[in-house]
Amino acid sequence: QLEYWFGGKPYLLQITLTRLKRQTIKWADINKPETGPSSIYAHYLKNLLQILKQHPKLATTYRKIINAIEPVDIDTEEVFQLSSLGMTIFRGNQTVPSCQLYAHYFKEALSTRSK
Numbered sequence: 001q002l003e004y005w006f007g008g009k010p011y012l013l014q015i016t017l018t019r020l021k022r023q024t025i026k027w028a029d030i031n032k033p034e035t036g037p038s039s040i041y042a043h044y045l046k047n048l049l050q051i052l053k054q055h056p057k058l059a060t061t062y063r064k065i066i067n068a069i070e071p072v073d074i075d076t077e078e079v080f081q082l083s084s085l086g087m088t089i090f091r092g093n094q095t096v097p098s099c100q101l102y103a104h105y106f107k108e109a110l111s112t113r114s115k
Contacts, residue, residue, distance in 0.1 A: 061074060061082060
């Protein structure tokens with residue numbers, strides 16, 4: 001479950017494991033991590049959202065990636081920028097979200113803020 005939700009992201013894993021150790025969250029909470037304003041990941045996710053809001057092309061490209069059912073074949077500068085932010089990974093020539101926590105959060109955040 002850790003790999004599925006956090007994709008091996010050291011900072012996200014550190015937050016999660018620290019909270020588990022302090023017993024402020026339980027293993028069951030990892031099955032579907034909270035991403036709302038009071039979640040333990042809120043500050044981190046909001047920082048990434050700010051970057052996307054400042055760069056609408058990045059937001060549009062990321063929205064395509066997270067809403068796709070299959071890996072996406074997009075060859076743009078934005079894909080490489082998203083990868084350098086740690087938000088996507090490459091599978092061959094195709095792109096997928098780097099972790100499900102991001103996909104879960106940004107599906108909602110970009111759909112409500114982009115209209």
